[in-house]
Amino acid sequence: MPAGIQVFNADGSLGYDPQGRLFRVLARVQYSTxxxxxxxxxxxxxxxxxxxxxxxxxxxxxxxxASGTISWRHVNVPLKDRYPGTVEIWAR
Incomplete structure (x- = not known):
């Protein structure tokens, strides 16, 4: 049986299940190292x-x-593997 789009955490547990709804991109933010x-x-x-x-x-x-902010922390990324990138904020 199809499950649709699901996002899983690194440990294999279900992190997000939109239950068939589509997303809308609210913002694209450049994150740093x-x-x-x-x-x-x-x-x-x-x-x-x-x-x-x-x-x-x-x-x-x-x-x-509440404050309309997104924060990022590189706690699990070794210093040599840190690269800037883009994060999108999706709403459903």
Whole structure:
């Protein structure tokens, strides 16, 4: 039976299941090789957000809906493997 689009965590557990709904890209943010954050705009109804990284060895992302910011930390990425990239913020 088809399951649709699902995103799994590194440990194999289900991290996100949109249950067949499509996403809308709210923002594209360039992330750097150092821990930081950036602001983005959203509508009040945009409460179910997902960070989708485009790049090698992506950092860990945290989205703060109340303040409209996305933060990234490279805690699991060795210094030699840190590269800048793009993260998209998707809403469903």
């Amino acid at each position: 150092v821990d930081s954050s950036a602001a983005f705009s959203r509508q009040p109804e945009d409460t179910d957000l997902t960070a989708v990284a485009r790049g090698w060895y992506a950092p860990d992302f945290t989205i703060d809906i």
